[in-house]
Amino acid sequence: MMDRRDFLRLGALGGGAVFLSGLYGPAQADSSVDDFYFVQLSDSHWGYKGPANPEADSTLRQAVEAVNALPQPPEFIVFTGDLTHTTDDPAERRKRMAEFKRIVGALKVTQVHFLPGEHDASLDKGEAYQEHFGPTHYSFDHKGVHFIALDNVSDPGARIGEAQLAWLKQDLAQQPQNARIVVLTHRPLFDLAPAWDWATRDGQQAVDLLLPYPNVTVFYGHIHQEHHHMTGHIAHHSAKSLIFPLPAPGSQERRTPLPWDPAAPGKGLGFREIEAETTPVAYQITEFAARKG
Template sequence: MSKPFDRRKFLKVSGMSLGVGALISVAPAMAGGGPSATLRRWFRRQNGEELTPFNLVQLSDAHVGFQGPPNPTGTKAFERAIDVVNGLDPQPDLILFTGDLTHEAEAPGEHAKRMQLFQTLTSRLKSKKVMYVPGEHDAALDNGVLYRQFFGETHYAFDHRGVHFIALDNVSSGKPAVGTEQIEWLKRDLARYPRTAPIIVFTHRPLFDLRPDWEWFTRDGDDVLNALAPYENVTILYGHIHRHDVHQTEHAMHYASRSLIFAFPDPMTAGDKKPVPFDKEKPFRNLGLQSLAEKKGRLDVDDVELTLREFGGTDGVQQILKSGESL
């Protein structure tokens, strides 16, 4: 029986990280069959795939439809991120989008238009395998009804190149919670896999108490982490906090991606949750994405901040803001 997870006893690893690795297979393959060899044989039997190198990208918090002083450039950072991803060589196997694809609108027709615009923008991606989970701005007002019409189920699981991926929904109930039904589904899903299986969970809110007074937590996150606790190689990707951050809880590494609209301050030092002021000289400052690569049983996670290339200074900002202008 696993030890229950205490959300108050987590280790903050780093607030900024380049190339931080989360081990997904500790032992090398050995002649005669060591732990890694056994793991690879098991996945080959289970789904026809062994653990092989792959790349993936995490995007988060585009908030398509948002308008306000923290970022007057609208979707331009999102478009810039698409260009960055399209420039990667090799192209990512998967793109995981961890919520707040859109900014909510009380009128369903307006919110649907924002979701349509989001889909139009993502259609520019060269890599077509894009997986989504909702954020509260996508799904909280109507319990995910409109989101499902555009993007499908809010929680699901799949295997890719020997790694088990789990999409969790901790927003569409209208509360910061996963819910009993989904947690029971998670337990059934995990029961099919050995404790050495490499697992990547992607969700919107942090599953631990990062800053509860800022709504940076999941009410029943302990139950999710307890379900995952027996598994040795767990990586959790999330968004919501609009900044890169790294934490460790038990066997799990938690990585938050930067947003694509505006940044929030460091929760460990800031008193108030106020967006970082817009910088006219560097309008994409603090915005970005995460690039992940599986290499010989190790998952390397890189924090990537967007750059302007030729767009810089006041003139560059005006060029970005031109109607119809794309980066």
């Protein structure tokens, strides 16, 4: 019988790019910890209208249908920010969030975790976001893995902030040294392209708090493309967008969306499965297109 891991490898050969993080901690014989997988979606920008995606009103629904069609349902789903597209109108902002929430309510999973992006939260410091989705930062545990959701967008200056850093320090202090830790965030915690707002001004302070723990992996969004980076032993993986792709970091003067291709409307868009192998610690990532091109 083919197990899930074999299925994922075959799926990867069929066109999805697989990246194995290379992050291995000491093997721990712990029968209470099971492997599992979850789905990461990011940057749906619900409410966007423009030439970068003339089909913006259907892309999110197509992603929901694609996730629901997976052969095995994920144990949970995470949305790593920019759920909606920015607007100066507080009423419109709330309308878009309500519409987004209604659409993703069709996902056939029991748990969905949300994070804000700067489009959701920077103009009102997360007020509307919290009304619809709850806290902007939090932690939870799943099958022996400790997940930490960080908010590096509610502050319009792209900072995590002293209060949240103190919360992170306290949260980490409750974890054993060999804890399996996954950090979820919107912006990269490292300086990928600061001139493009692809950085967190105090992100290094968060990384410094995480570095003493040998089993840490970060999943983020914001840059609308797949990207992999290491800070010491910590692997950082970005996700594709559900609305439009952006150019490679620093490859041009401005971070304008890549041109829409009507012959391949799903080009550069997608979501990912992440399989957690907890003993030893590793994450296998399988990229999926949001729709057929």
